[in-house]
Amino acid sequence: MGDGKEKISDNARNALSELGNIGAGNAATSLSVLLSTKLVMSPPHVDIYDFNALENIVGGPDATVVGVLSLVSGDMDAMLLFILGVEDAKNLVGQLMDENTDWSSEMGMSAISEIANILIGSYVASLETLSGLKIRYGQPSLCVDMAGSILSVPCIEFAKISDKALLINSQFIVGDKEINGFIMMVSEMHSYDVLLNKLGIGGING
Numbered sequence: 141m142g143d144g145k146e147k148i149s150d151n152a153r154n155a156l157s158e159l160g161n162i163g164a165g166n167a168a169t170s171l172s173v174l175l176s177t178k179l180v181m182s183p184p185h186v187d188i189y190d191f192n193a194l195e196n197i198v199g200g201p202d203a204t205v206v207g208v209l210s211l212v213s214g215d216m217d218a219m220l221l222f223i224l225g226v227e228d229a230k231n232l233v234g235q236l237m238d239e240n241t242d243w244s245s246e247m248g249m250s251a252i253s254e255i256a257n258i259l260i261g262s263y264v265a266s267l268e269t270l271s272g273l274k275i276r277y278g279q280p281s282l283c284v285d286m287a288g289s290i291l292s293v294p295c296i297e298f299a300k301i302s303d304k305a306l307l308i309n310s311q312f313i314v315g316d317k318e319i320n321g322f323i324m325m326v327s328e329m330h331s332y333d334v335l336l337n338k339l340g341i342g343g344i345n346g
Contacts, residue, residue: 163263201288208256218327271338294326
């Protein structure tokens with residue numbers, strides 16, 4: 141397909157969307173406590189994409205983004221990557237700290253890492269709850285770079301066994317700011333089939 145989306149069955153998309161919704165709900169609750177303000181997350185858009193389409197979705201290969209990467213292990217091996225554009229990173233840090241806090245400072249980076257850790261943890265918890273899989277995730281690592289460079293890490297790791305990634309696109313509103321963030325789960329296609337089978341769906345294509 142021209143947009144880089146993998147053709148998946150309606151049942152598979154509905155199951156993955158439900159996973160995204162539960163993860164978003166858990167994350168919104170946790171982040172509202174952290175931010176000491178009401179946070180609203182829209183229902184996430186969930187699809188499976190080709191690797192080479194991902195960089196265009198987050199602004200193009202040369203766009204500067206903030207990426208937070210965590211390794212997932214246990215009943216499935218994967219990488220979880222949380223990506224924010226620079227403007228979204230500024231808005232997020234401004235809402236968490238104050239508008240005078242430099243998003244790229246040590247304090248700002250720490251705040252983004254903590255938020256990413258909550259988001260990643262929420263999605264892993266929803267994965268475990270829905271599927272019964274035993275999954276753990278490692279301490280997230282953060283970097284600021286061009287989207288193409290950041291996305292090359294999981295692509296290189298899994299290129300020999302897969303060229304697909306599960307993309308969860310979430311928009312959340314904190315105060316008067318709308319923030320757009322992406323969570324990508326990169327793994328071998330077999331792992332997605334295992335996950336969907338656990339969810340009662342017969343693989344990506346139904």
